[in-house]
Structure formats: C-alpha cells, structure tokens
Ligand code: COA
C-alpha cells in the first residue's frame with residue numbers, strides 16, 4: 001500500500017478506548033498510519049492530547065480526535081460518544097481496551113479493590129460497547145476487545161483481573177451471537193507479555209524477571225505493541241470478514257505453557273512483599 005501499511009483504512013473511523021498509552025496507543029497509531037481517522041479516549045487529558053499529537057504525526061491527512069472520560073462514568077461516556085458522533089457520524093472500528101491492574105492477593109484485596117478492576121475492565125467494556133453500538137456502521141463494523149491471558153489462565157495475585165477479563169471474553173462471544181445478524185463482528189485479542197508497557201511492568205517489575213518471562217515464551221521474546229497492532233489491523237479488515245466471536249492469543253505461544261513463569265514468580269512476589 002502507498003501508505004506504507006499492509007492495510008488501507010483511508011476514510012475509516014476508528015475509536016480506541018484506553019488508546020492513550022501502551023499497547024492500545026500502538027494500535028491507534030497503526031490504524032492512523034494505515035490511513036484511518038482515529039479517536040482516542042481515556043481519563044487523563046494530558047495523555048489524550050499527547051496521543052492526538054502522535055496520531056497527527058503518524059497521518060497528517062486524517063481527522064484525529066481526543067476525548068476524555070472514565071469508562072466507569074456512563075454519563076461521561078454518553079458525552080464522549082456524542083462528540084465522536086459529531087465528528088465522524090459513524091464508527092467503522094471500535095477497540096475497547098481500557099483496563100486497570102495491580103498485584104494483590106485475594107486475602108488482602110479489599111472488596112473495593114476487586115470492584116475497581118471489575119468496574120473498569122468488565123462493566124466499563126460493557127458500557128463502551130453499548131455506547132458505540134448505535135454508531136457502528138452496519139454491516140461491516142468490527143469491534144476488538146483487548147483481553148488478557150488471565151481470562152483463561154488462573155494466576156496468583158490476579159483474582160480481580162482473571163474474573164474481569166473472563167467476563168470480557170464472554171461478552172465478546174455473546175455479542176458475536178447478538179450482533180452478527182446485523183453484520184457486526186466482535187473478537188478479543190489476548191496480548192502476551194508486551195515490552196515497555198504499564199501492565200507488564202506492574203506484574204514483572206525488573207529487567208531480570210522480564211527476561212525470564214521472555215525465555216518462557218515459545219518464540220523466545222516478549223512482544224511489541226506492533227505485534228498486537230498487526231493482529232488488530234487484520235481482524236478489523238475485510239480479510240477477516242468471516243471471523244467473529246474469536247478469542248485470539250497474540251502471545252508468541254506463551255499461554256500454551258500456562259504462562260508458568262508469571263504463575264510462580266507472582267506467587268513468590270506475593271510472599272516476599274506480603275501482598
Ligand atoms: N493493592 C491492593 N489494593 C489496591 C492497589 C494495590 N496495589 N491499588 C489500588 N487498590 C485498591 C485501593 O486501596 C482501593 O480500595 P479501598 O477503597 O478498599 O482502599 C481500590 O483499589 C480503588 O483504588 P483507587 O486508587 O481509588 O482506584 P482508581 O480508580 O484511582 O485507580 C486502579 C484504578 C487502582 C486500577 C489504578 O491502578 C489505575 O488507574 N490503573 C490504570 C493503569 C493500569 O493499571 N495499567 C495496566 C493496564 S493492564
């Protein structure tokens with residue numbers, strides 16, 4: 001393609017919720033480079049503005065937009081999606097990836113701590129999908145949820161995230177049934193350990209541990225944001241037009257081995273730090 005990407009999203013409207021840092025920002029920039037108009041959203045307005053600057057650098061011809069909201073606040077979501085509707089009219093691709101994580105044992109985690117992650121990851125995703133639904137272009141719209149291996153691999157210190165992300169993937173499957181009739185596809189991407197991200201740094205907080213995780217990945221490296229972006233570009237494209245309701249690990253094969261380093265190291269971390 002003349003835009004340097006293997007895909008062409010020119011004139012497509014892409015919304016990336018939680019798209020202002022880390023993996024999701026990589027995804028947002030990849031869609032902009034492929035020609036799309038991209039809207040990003042998250043809580044922190046400075047992060048939102050910085051992300052929009054990066055989108056403009058990636059594709060000066062696109063109409064890029066930043067909106068600020070907390071996915072737990074449905075009224076704020078209504079205003080944010082009204083802003084998106086005003087600029088774009090409809091949404092071709094929705095990426096839902098806002099999430100929170102921290103290591104904590106169930107015995108010491110407060111109900112509110114557990115609830116905060118359920119509220120952001122699961123109920124937040126539900127609210128985002130519902131808000132986007134009336135704006136989705138039918139048929140052909142594509143939704144991608146950014147899940148995590150915790151959705152199907154139990155991990156110590158991750159009861160809140162395991163419960164939330166399992167719910168996120170069941171939303172993917174259920175809405176594939178409900179919205180497929182209108183030609184709306186929805187899939188989950190399950191990133192493996194992705195270098196230079198907040199999520200990975202919180203669970204593997206040293207270079208040495210991150211290297212050990214890399215060695216435990218069948219492909220012998222931690223992932224890059226671009227690995228996830230490539231999968232998202234494919235899943236949202238016509239090349240994936242018969243794929244819906246799929247939960248796709250993009251993890252170098254890590255989950256096949258049960259993410260075992262994370263399991264043992266997180267257990268040790270909990271014991272050492274009294275989490
Ligand atoms: N260990 C145990 N409990 C914790 C915790 C930790 N490290 N961090 C927060 N909590 C608890 C708090 O104590 C509080 O519970 P309490 O009222 O019973 O004391 C509850 O979680 C909510 O904390 P608060 O700081 O008010 O939440 P918030 O809404 O400001 O932030 C988080 C949400 C906690 C998920 C925060 O880590 C966040 O914003 N994360 C986004 C970035 C991120 O996690 N990136 C990785 C993505 S995978």
Ligand code: NAP
Nearest residue numbers: 018020021022023042043044070071099194197198199200
């Ligand atoms: P990150 O940089 O912290 O990204 C989280 C994004 O969500 C940020 O843009 C953040 O911006 C936003 N966000 C957080 N809470 C929000 C809320 N309540 N409302 C609205 N936006 C909110 O983390 P990351 O590690 O790249 O993770 C991105 C996604 O990948 C997450 O869904 C995570 O579960 C998944 N994942 C990550 C890894 C990994 O190795 N990093 C592995 C598997 C899965 P604000 O702070 O401005 O709100």
